[in-house]
Amino acid sequence: MSAGIHAVTTIDFPRWDQALLFKILDNIHDVVLVIDSHTTIVYVNEAYARILGVPVEKVLGRRLDKIEPDSAAIKALHSGKSIKGSEHLKSLGIDVIGSAFPLYKGKQIIGCISTFKNVTEELELNRELQQTKGVADYLKEQLDQWEQLPLSFKEYVGQNRNVKETLILAAKVARTDSTVLIRGESGVGKEVLAKAVHNASRRKNKPLIKVNCAAIPESLIESELFGYEEGAYTGAKKGGKLGKFELAHSGTIFLDEIGDMSLTMQAKLLRVLQEREFERVGGSATIKVDIRVIAATNRDLETMIDEKTFRKDLYYRLNIVPLNLNPLRERKDDLIALTQTFLDQFSREVGHELSLSPQVLRIFQNYNWPGNIRELQNVLEHASIVCNGSTIEIHHLPANIIPMNNQPPDLKDKTYNLKEIVARVEKELIVSALANNNNNRTKTMEVLGISRRAFYDKLRRYGIEE
Numbered sequence: 166m167s168a169g170i171h172a173v174t175t176i177d178f179p180r181w182d183q184a185l186l187f188k189i190l191d192n193i194h195d196v197v198l199v200i201d202s203h204t205t206i207v208y209v210n211e212a213y214a215r216i217l218g219v220p221v222e223k224v225l226g227r228r229l230d231k232i233e234p235d236s237a238a239i240k241a242l243h244s245g246k247s248i249k250g251s252e253h254l255k256s257l258g259i260d261v262i263g264s265a266f267p268l269y270k271g272k273q274i275i276g277c278i279s280t281f282k283n284v285t286e287e288l289e290l291n292r293e294l295q296q297t298k299g300v301a302d303y304l305k306e307q308l309d310q311w312e313q314l315p316l317s318f319k320e321y322v323g324q325n326r327n328v329k330e331t332l333i334l335a336a337k338v339a340r341t342d343s344t345v346l347i348r349g350e351s352g353v354g355k356e357v358l359a360k361a362v363h364n365a366s367r368r369k370n371k372p373l374i375k376v377n378c379a380a381i382p383e384s385l386i387e388s389e390l391f392g393y394e395e396g397a398y399t400g401a402k403k404g405g406k407l408g409k410f411e412l413a414h415s416g417t418i419f420l421d422e423i424g425d426m427s428l429t430m431q432a433k434l435l436r437v438l439q440e441r442e443f444e445r446v447g448g449s450a451t452i453k454v455d456i457r458v459i460a461a462t463n464r465d466l467e468t469m470i471d472e473k474t475f476r477k478d479l480y481y482r483l484n485i486v487p488l489n490l491n492p493l494r495e496r497k498d499d500l501i502a503l504t505q506t507f508l509d510q511f512s513r514e515v516g517h518e519l520s521l522s523p524q525v526l527r528i529f530q531n532y533n534w535p536g537n538i539r540e541l542q543n544v545l546e547h548a549s550i551v552c553n554g555s556t557i558e559i560h561h562l563p564a565n566i567i568p569m570n571n572q573p574p575d576l577k578d579k580t581y582n583l584k585e586i587v588a589r590v591e592k593e594l595i596v597s598a599l600a601n602n603n604n605n606r607t608k609t610m611e612v613l614g615i616s617r618r619a620f621y622d623k624l625r626r627y628g629i630e631e
């Protein structure tokens with residue numbers, strides 16, 4: 166057979182007429198479209214209607230340059246060169262792949278043939294596949310990082326995605342000497358995280374010294390942090406006293422509630438952070454320390470900067486690696502695991518297995534936990550003591566977490582004495598005042614009209630503060 170000839174005749178195929186050729190073209194799976202030199206569509210096969218969903222009569226005789234002016238068929242017609250590849254058909258909103266090549270009569274171009282198939286679904290699937298692969302890679306990376314977390318972080322109960330990300334970042338920064346700022350509401354586990362960072366650092370066998378900046382009265386904080394020399398002030402101990410910074414030498418200092426420090430103390434702290442040196446109260450010798458600083462706060466430091474109650478330069482010194490811990494109400498996916506951890510702990514303490522009734526679990530899921538993990542722990546401790554059996558029921562819970570419609574109807578039925586009732590109401594008021602004031606303790610004590618000392622006493626007594 167000579168080059169260019171692709172057909173012969175037989176008994177069954179005595180001749181090759183137009184009807185037979187059209188039938189063959191109609192059975193081709195891909196779209197075949199022919200235009201003339203003016204881009205008028207002169208032929209389309211049946212696949213056109215099947216694949217593109219447009220009836221053949223609607224396109225025959227129409228100008229392709231009006232329907233799809235940027236199509237490969239028109240480009241091939243105008244350039245005289247064949248084109249292969251994928252294109253997006255704007256008029257139909259689909260992606261196709263195929264080829265277009267010019268038709269010559271002698272040297273003159275009389276039209277163009279375009280063949281293509283719809284690959285929109287394949288492209289979409291491919292996109293989805295790429296995305297799924299990306300997500301899988303991300304999760305694998307997270308899992309690898311999770312598996313490589315130092316033990317101190319793995320003991321931190323929390324599978325919530327944000328918490329995990331924070332832990333992974335915390336584990337990375339733990340290996341360095343960088344200053345860390347832990348942010349989150351009261352009771353979310355900032356101190357637990359600070360300990361985990363310290364225990365995963367090269368300083369783990371050196372001291373971790375905690376300073377609660379909010380609990381120390383303004384007049385004492387300087388000597389608490391920097392220590393004092395003998396005779397520095399009336400009542401000063403003989404031989405002086407080491408401050409927290411000296412105690413933390415070669416280890417870590419954990420400055421809790423840093424947002425509650427006065428501006429004067431902030432200035433002094435800034436110097437230690439910059440120079441790693443200070444003088445004791447009443448002393449003149451400069452003391453150098455090698456410390457890692459971890460600070461924590463539940464305050465909105467950015468607003469405090471705007472209100473000029475927190476120094477911007479100190480903020481930048483502290484905020485080198487911020488670690489954020491979500492409030493419990495935003496990570497209810499951790500509620501069951503945390504509950505189980507505490508139930509195991511209290512089961513061991515009371516000497517028998519404890520579990521929650523489904524009603525209690527529902528209350529836990531719906532409650533918004535203003536006191537966060539600490540509150541959950543305290544509620545379970547309370548319930549484990551009150552409950553004599555093995556299942557914790559609604560009436561074993563502290564009153565403030567039981568919704569109104571579940572409250573016991575009459576306190577007379579109970580064996581509470583007046584002191585107990587007052588304590589319950591007092592605790593309830595403090596917890597809700599803390600929640601209403603964004604856990605800002607200074608504001609809360611102002612609202613409640615009690616002194617700092619009385620406030621911290623009550624926090625401790627009611628287990629709101631450990």
Ligand SMILES: Nc1ncnc2c1ncn2[C@@H]1O[C@H](COP(=O)(O)OP(=O)(O)OP(=O)(O)O)[C@@H](O)[C@H]1O
Nearest residue numbers: 321322323350351352353354355356357463538539
């Ligand atoms: N992920 C956790 N797994 C187990 N227990 C936790 C976890 N996070 C916090 N806790 C427990 O919750 C209580 C409160 O935690 P922590 O003292 O670290 O909170 P905090 O954010 O530092 O609170 P505050 O701002 O009031 O100082 C602690 O008893 C701690 O053991």
